[in-house]
Amino acid sequence: MSLLSIGTVAFDAIETPFGKTDKIIGGAATFISLSASYFTKNINLVAVVGEDFPTTYIALLNAKGVNTDGLQIKKGEKSFFWSGKYHSDMNGRDTLITELNVLADFDPIIPESYQDCDYLMLGNLTPMVQELVTQRLVKRPKLVVLDTMNFWMDVALDDLKRVLKKIDVLTINDEEARQLSGEYNILKAARKILSMGPRTLIIKKGEHGALLINDQDMFYAPGLPLEEVFDPTGAGDTFAGGFIGYLAHTGDISFDNMKRAVIHGSAMASFCVEKFGTENLLNLTPELITTRVNKFAKLVTF
């Protein structure tokens, strides 16, 4: 089953109460692809970077089996760069720098070899670019998952609503669900969002877990209390990558299997936050992941 992942591949510079980094590899598509790579091979990436992007970073992705034929490298241009500083409680953050650079006019070119795509992960990006990708795939994928954020609800709501009609699963956080629906109650918010297009909705609640919901059923994945939360950057993307990677691996998009996929995504996100950036995602093993998934299972069993 081939998985196509679209999103940013970028530089991040992160400051948390526990330390700070120089420019390190980041971006939604990076976290998604690395996370998914623990579940499925045949991952194709579409993104854009500048000439400043180190080939060693691209090699990191390739080493995890991620095909980067669709990664455009723009000569003479610079990569997208985000810098942020987390508050002392780690729940809030301030954006210090956003340099769009190559992202400003990103035209997502899909290599011919990517056309046979079963699972499409539209990582957080301009809704118009996300829509372009759906239009450029000749065959509709078996499953389309979209991640977005409040920023796009503020500046490109109509575009976002249009692309929502073309997807199967939407992942957003609880505040974003409230913003998108105009409903404070989470169940009412979910109903309204499900009427906008996606058949399934995942509401991410940070340390409190995640809610998977369709028009007939719902499932609550707990948040695993962690001893150390070092850097939340990329946790949502890592969750999405684990979710769709698990689905691609199992080839089963039933609601029951999505429950297991949400737990696997949550397990991956719990690894992500324990170190800076992608650090923890580079050194996992199937055994570590299974042990972590079992912790989630034990946490809710009664």
Next chain:
Amino acid sequence: MSLLSIGTVAFDAIETPFGKTDKIIGGAATFISLSASYFTKNINLVAVVGEDFPTTYIALLNAKGVNTDGLQIKKGEKSFFWSGKYHSDMNGRDTLITELNVLADFDPIIPESYQDCDYLMLGNLTPMVQELVTQRLVKRPKLVVLDTMNFWMDVALDDLKRVLKKIDVLTINDEEARQLSGEYNILKAARKILSMGPRTLIIKKGEHGALLINDQDMFYAPGLPLEEVFDPTGAGDTFAGGFIGYLAHTGDISFDNMKRAVIHGSAMASFCVEKFGTENLLNLTPELITTRVNKFAKLVTF
């Protein structure tokens, strides 16, 4: 198994975005006792009210099998009265009126017939009164559960820390756990609080559920997304009542059984918030409760 419940029995006047009430029956011990009454008989109440407290309200408690021999009725005095207004998101609230009245010099007298107490629920009250109750019981109960709030951490921290050494289970919310421990991380906060006395800690997270934790194990009870959240008043007390009521009914205070007790407490709290005050707690049936508990089970099963 006899259950002794201490706390306020009082008047509440509540305003939420969905309406407002006149003075209605409220108070921690009221919610605790009503909730517990669905699981166990032989519930003994110790509290104080004024002459203004309607006998019909006392009859409501008696009708649910709650023994009110320990309810002191102070001639010529007025009952404790609390009035509050919830914010539009229902998560925050402003206290409009607090009239201590009879509560100002509450001396918790334990009737002789209450002395054979197996389960003691120390509802939210002055820590000194909670401690007095533990001193006045000749035999230590099998299980002592204490509920408290940030207010007592602000004004009576030393008293609270002293009574914490005498209890088995503490129930507080996540903000209070952070305040009491001085740790933001919930696991670290829990470890520190467990070193203060209680062997088991329940961290209530409102709509996000509850965490049960001891020094070896932990359990996450999800929050059940509800269509209508009408009035959160008493939800924490109702949770505590369902928790200790279930334990008293089963006579098993193992961690595994406490998991089930937390789910039953959560189910009771979910009923509580669907109507104003105690309204929903007066009309439940074992079948409704079982159905609700099964919803919690289904919500986390994968």
